Amino acid sequence: MDALDLELVNALQMRPRAPWAEVAEPLGIDPATVSRRWARLSESGAAWVTCYPGNRQIPYGCVALVEVTCVAGSVLRVAEQVAAHPHALSVDVCSGSRDLFVTVATASVAALARYVGERLGTLPDVVRTETSLATRGYREASRWRLDSLDAAQRIALAGSRDSSDGRTRIPEEDWELLLALGVDGRMSLTELSERTGQAQSTVRRRLDRLLASDRAVLRCDFAHVLAGWQLPAVLWLTVPAPQLHATAQRLCALPEARACWATTGPANLCLYVWLHTPQHLEQVAEHLLQHFPGLQIRDTSAVLRVIKRTGRLLDADGRCVGQVPMDLWRDPVEGQDPWRATGPG
Secondary structure, three states, X not given: OOHHHHHHHHHHHHOOOOOHHHHHHHHOOOHHHHHHHHHHHHHOOOEEEEEEEOHHHHHHOEEEEEEEEEOOOOHHHHHHHHHOOOOEEEEEEEOOOOOEEEEEEEOOHHHHHHHHHHHHOOOOOEEEEEEEEEEXXXXXXXXXXXXXXXXXXXXXXXXXXXXXXXXXXXXHHHHHHHHHHHHOOOOOHHHHHHHHOOOHHHHHHHHHHHOOOOOXXXXXXXXHHHHOOOEEEEEEEEOOHHHXXXXXXXXXXXXXXXXXXXXXXXOOEEEEEEEOOHHHHHHHHHHHHHHOOOOEEEEEXXXXXXXXXXXXXEOOOOOEEEEOOOOOOOOOOOOOOOOOOEOXX
């Protein structure tokens, strides 16, 4: 990915559904060039826009971080099987004592128990699972930004944010719209209308309402390896309970921090970071211990391969090669035939 590619991705991180004319002007190119660039990035699987429930939906559903231990020699096979599950939003192959790190979302705690106990845990070659419930999401990856745009470009692209309250459940009539946006977050109103069977005016109204706050979030993502981010990592942290909220907020300000959750289990915080080199992980760990009093690093796992990220199946370079609809409301056990993965989003 060249410098202009990264600027375009950075712009769509800020404004995922912005018209090409509004993206083109700060980048100093014409809208047709922007459109062609995005088509090339999207068709090659180097970048995409997706949509999924935001962190404020955690109280109305369930998010869990599940570590999976596999029989030796079966890790990639198990990872591919898990990646076919709609409820396994992201699947990472990790270093350390656990082989897989799986981000799971379900409609309820009971559905989570069914998924882990009756589907994930019963896969051949799965030896053990360890589940940590995410009790609060402090940061999710749609907030993470490249640093490819200068200050003037960021100001030009900054949009107003609706102040409506997102702390309500996504209504059932919006589930189909959310699934369609998960396939392509820049899908036109015409196509959204065709997919959902709703009038364009209805789609526009529901889309505006859905994206008005953190009920659902749009995210421009990209092949991290092609952009120089070689090593994701998972850090399990423990901080004194009275310091949990303040510490988590400070962790979210770290440039490497992609996601941060408060969790149950031996660690009460989980931090997911993107790094340029293995040595970068040492620097982050040293920074945490020096600048966060009371914080302890209980465990660190380097991500050796990202198999799936928020519904997208990735190759070894992080390119999107398929997509599994994130139908979090379907039963996680009934009808276990996996979704047919589609091509790059």
